[in-house]
Amino acid sequence: MVSEIAAASAPPLPLAAIVIDWFHANRRDLPWRRDGFTAWGTLVSEFMLQQTPVSRVIPHLEDWLTRWPTPADLATVPPGEAVRAWKSLGYPRRALWLHACAVAITEEFGGVVPDDVDALLTLPGIGDYTARAVAVFAYGGRHPVVDTNIRRVIARVVDGNADPGPPNARRDLPAMESLLPGDRAASVAFNAGMMELGAIVCVARAPRCDGCPLSEACAWRLAGYPAYDGPRKAVQKKYEGSDRQVRGLVMAELRASHIPVTRAELETLWPDSAQRERAIAGLVADGLAVENPDGLVLP
Numbered sequence: 001m002v003s004e005i006a007a008a009s010a011p012p013l014p015l016a017a018i019v020i021d022w023f024h025a026n027r028r029d030l031p032w033r034r035d036g037f038t039a040w041g042t043l044v045s046e047f048m049l050q051q052t053p054v055s056r057v058i059p060h061l062e063d064w065l066t067r068w069p070t071p072a073d074l075a076t077v078p079p080g081e082a083v084r085a086w087k088s089l090g091y092p093r094r095a096l097w098l099h100a101c102a103v104a105i106t107e108e109f110g111g112v113v114p115d116d117v118d119a120l121l122t123l124p125g126i127g128d129y130t131a132r133a134v135a136v137f138a139y140g141g142r143h144p145v146v147d148t149n150i151r152r153v154i155a156r157v158v159d160g161n162a163d164p165g166p167p168n169a170r171r172d173l174p175a176m177e178s179l180l181p182g183d184r185a186a187s188v189a190f191n192a193g194m195m196e197l198g199a200i201v202c203v204a205r206a207p208r209c210d211g212c213p214l215s216e217a218c219a220w221r222l223a224g225y226p227a228y229d230g231p232r233k234a235v236q237k238k239y240e241g242s243d244r245q246v247r248g249l250v251m252a253e254l255r256a257s258h259i260p261v262t263r264a265e266l267e268t269l270w271p272d273s274a275q276r277e278r279a280i281a282g283l284v285a286d287g288l289a290v291e292n293p294d295g296l297v298l299p
Contacts, residue, residue, distance in 0.1 A: 080298030097125025150196025
């Protein structure tokens with residue numbers, strides 16, 4: 001009886017300590033984790049990492065920071081140069097937002113990336129995740145940071161679900177906050193460790209449970225890996241033949257040219273004139289292209 005009472009009152013598994021120890025032993029050597037990496041570099045990396053694999057980001061990030069090592073350096077060039085340098089990273093509006101961020105940081109914050117979440121949220125193109133990530137990973141702030149990888153780890157280990165379902169900040173942030181260590185340095189390492197765990201071990205398909213430091217406490221594993229039957233995220237439409245593909249073709253042509261690209265030249269990129277015109281109109285509306293009497297150019 002005494003042993004049963006002791007077991008019932010025992011403290012919960014120190015999940016944070018296990019993740020932090022695992023992270024220090026297994027962390028990948030990534031540029032933004034190295035000593036001396038700047039807050040501006042962290043912000044740029046977070047923009048680039050949105051929906052883009054790490055392996056593709058690293059060379060672009062290094063080139064970008066060599067060319068524009070501070071916000072003020074980027075703010076001095078036209079936004080079209082940022083779009084051109086974005087190259088094949090995808091979602092080129094991120095380049096426009098990053099340029100707008102550089103201008104705002106230079107003009108409103110003396111060229112220094114702010115360390116406060118609320119101040120970061122005032123910058124163009126920065127949402128709750130990016131603001132928290134910069135405050136935590138650049139400045140060591142104590143805030144829960146929640147990305148897809150962290151949501152998946154919590155869903156499996158804590159909730160016993162195979163999939164976290166659609167994002168929900170009112171649920172996801174408190175869930176991470178409840179696990180976050182009180183110590184600032186430990187909280188930074190825990191945020192990074194949970195991300196790393198979801199990125200290389202607790203992956204969406206074929207998770208490596210045999211190499212997971214939380215396998216003995218994982219509610220999903222202990223339940224026998226039940227299939228997920230909750231709400232699902234919207235499935236992105238097929239890329240081939242989509243307006244996104246046509247936009248990408250037009251953007252590639254504009255980035256490759258330092259003179260206006262004529263409509264006649266753009267006609268050779270895609271046979272469907274209605275879809276081509278729709279893509280061009282969307283790029284102009286988004287500020288990614290400017291039309292003048294000679295053709296289209298970057299902003």
